[in-house]
Amino acid sequence: MDGSSSSPRGSEVRIGHSLNKDEEAFVARRRNTVLQCLQRLQIYRDDEANFVGGGQRAMPGVPNIALLGSGGGQRAMVGLLGSLVQLDKAGLLDCILYLSGVSGSTWCMASLYQEPDWSTKLDTMKDKIIKRLSGPVVSFTEAFKKLEKYYNKHFFSLTDVWAVLTVTEYVKEINEHTLTEEWNHDSKDPFPIYTLIDKQCRQQGHGDPWFEISPYEAGYSVTGAFVDTCNFGSQFDNGSKKNHQDGLDMLYLQALCGSALAESEDIKKFNWQQIKDFGKCLGTNNEVGHNSSAVDKQCQVLTDLANMNLCVLNGEDPSDLDQSIRTTLNGLQIRYSIYQSMNDWGKNYNFLYNITDKTVPSAVLESETRDYEDAGLLLNSPYFSVLRKERDIDLIISLDFSDGDPFVTVREAAEMCKKLNIPFPEVNIPTEDVKKPKDFYVYKGQNAPSVIHIPLFNVVNCGGKLRLTS
Structure with missing residues (x-):
C-alpha cells in the first residue's frame, strides 16, 4: 500500500x-x-x-x-x-x-x-x-554531566542510566x-x-x-x-x-539497541552495583562542579537507591533505605527519578x-x-x-x-517467517553440526532470499579447541 x-x-x-x-x-x-x-x-x-x-x-x-x-x-x-x-x-x-x-x-x-x-x-x-x-573509560565527571542532560528529557528511564553507566564502559x-x-x-x-x-x-x-x-x-x-x-x-x-x-x-540509541540483558535478574544486580559504585566515586571526585554538601547528599541518595534495589532483587527488606532516601532527598529529583523509573526501559512517545x-x-x-x-x-x-x-x-x-547454539538465530528466523508468511529458505541443520559447526552455511529457497549463515565460533576458526555449550 x-x-x-x-x-x-x-x-x-x-x-x-x-x-x-x-x-x-x-x-x-x-x-x-x-x-x-x-x-x-x-x-x-x-x-x-x-x-x-x-x-x-x-x-x-x-x-x-x-x-x-x-x-x-x-x-x-x-x-x-x-x-x-x-x-x-x-x-x-x-x-x-x-x-x-x-x-x-x-x-x-x-x-x-x-x-x-x-x-x-x-x-x-x-x-x-x-x-x-x-x-580509558569515560570519566565520572563526563558521565554525571551526561546523566543530568538525560534527566532533562521528557522521559527518563533506566535506558538512560544504562547508556551512561554501562554502554560507555564498553564503547x-x-x-x-x-x-x-x-x-x-x-x-x-x-x-x-x-x-x-x-x-x-x-x-x-x-x-x-x-x-x-x-x-x-x-x-x-x-x-x-x-x-x-x-x-x-x-x-x-x-x-x-x-x-x-x-x-x-x-x-542513547546504542543503549536502546543494546539492553538485551536488562530483564535478567543478574544483570539488574550488576546495573545497580554500577550505580552504587558510581555514587561512591562521585563522592570522592572533586570535578563534578557542585558544592561538597550537595555532592555528599547526591552520592548518599544514589548509593541508597542502588542498595535498595539490590535488597529487592535479593529478597531483603529495603524499608530502612527507603526512609533514608526520603530523609536525604531535599529536592535531588534526578536521584529520585532513577528510583521511580527503575522498571522503565526505552520509554518514548x-x-x-x-x-x-x-x-x-x-x-x-x-x-x-x-x-x-x-x-x-x-x-x-x-x-x-x-x-x-x-x-x-x-x-x-x-x-x-x-555464544551457545550457533544456529538459533537462523532457525528461529525461519520459524517466525513461516508464521508470518514471509518468504524464507528452509533451514536444515545436520545433527553433528550443532556441536561442531562449519565456517558457513548456505540456505536457498524458491522466491526467497538466499542466506549465508556464518557462526563466529566454528571448526575452522577454533580448530580442535571448539567447545559449545547449550
Whole structure:
C-alpha cells in the first residue's frame, strides 16, 4: 500500500510499505557501486532470473545484498568490525547494500558511521576504534554531566542510566550526534539500519514487535508504519506532532539497541552495583562542579537507591533505605527519578497514538507511550529489517556472534517467517553440526532470499579447541 493513500490528512506519520523516497534514491546510487564491485571481481551476472526481484529493477542482475550483525555485546562489536575489515580486504565490502545490526553490532555501526565514507578508509577507522577501546573509560565527571542532560528529557528511564553507566564502559565514548546528523545523503557506505523491538508487543504476543531506525525513518518493519527519524520520540496525536523532542543521540540509541540483558535478574544486580559504585566515586571526585554538601547528599541518595534495589532483587527488606532516601532527598529529583523509573526501559512517545487505520494493529494505537528494547530478547539478529518486501533482498549474509547454539538465530528466523508468511529458505541443520559447526552455511529457497549463515565460533576458526555449550 502506498503511504500517501493511507496516512491521515496532514499527517507526519507514514502508513505504508513502500520505501522512504530518500532511501530509494540512495539505493539507486549504491547499486552502481555494487555493480562496479561485481564487475571488478568478475562475478557480475546479467541474469535477472537468479535474483528475487531483478525484473523490476533499473539494473537487472545486480543483487541486493544485506549484511546482518547479531548481538553479543563487545564481542559482537569487535566481531563485526573484524568481519567488515576482512570483507574489505577481499574486495567484497562494496557489494553490501544494507548493513543492519542488533545490540553489540550496533555499537560497531555507531562508531563507524561517525566518519563519513568510513568504508573507503576502513583500516584507519579500525585502528582508531581499537585505540579507543583500549583506552580509558569515560570519566565520572563526563558521565554525571551526561546523566543530568538525560534527566532533562521528557522521559527518563533506566535506558538512560544504562547508556551512561554501562554502554560507555564498553564503547569508551559519549557520542552525542544523532543518527540523521551522522548520515550523508551522498554516502559511499552501506545503508545502516538499527533494530530493536516493541516491549509491549513482545510481552503480549500480538501486534508488530519489529522496530527499525534508519537515517530517514523509524517504525514498525512488518506493519509498515513510520515517522521521520528526527521526530522519533516526539509527542503525536492522530498522526500530527504535538510536542517536539530532540532526536535521540547515538549513545542513547546504542543503549536502546543494546539492553538485551536488562530483564535478567543478574544483570539488574550488576546495573545497580554500577550505580552504587558510581555514587561512591562521585563522592570522592572533586570535578563534578557542585558544592561538597550537595555532592555528599547526591552520592548518599544514589548509593541508597542502588542498595535498595539490590535488597529487592535479593529478597531483603529495603524499608530502612527507603526512609533514608526520603530523609536525604531535599529536592535531588534526578536521584529520585532513577528510583521511580527503575522498571522503565526505552520509554518514548508513541507516534501512532490515536491514529485510525485498520492496517495497523490496534495494540500499538491505544497507548500514548511505548517501551522499546533490544531485539535480542526476541531474535538476536536483525532479519526482519531486511525482509521487508520492498527492500527486495536477494542475499542475506548473517554474521552470528552469539555464544551457545550457533544456529538459533537462523532457525528461529525461519520459524517466525513461516508464521508470518514471509518468504524464507528452509533451514536444515545436520545433527553433528550443532556441536561442531562449519565456517558457513548456505540456505536457498524458491522466491526467497538466499542466506549465508556464518557462526563466529566454528571448526575452522577454533580448530580442535571448539567447545559449545547449550
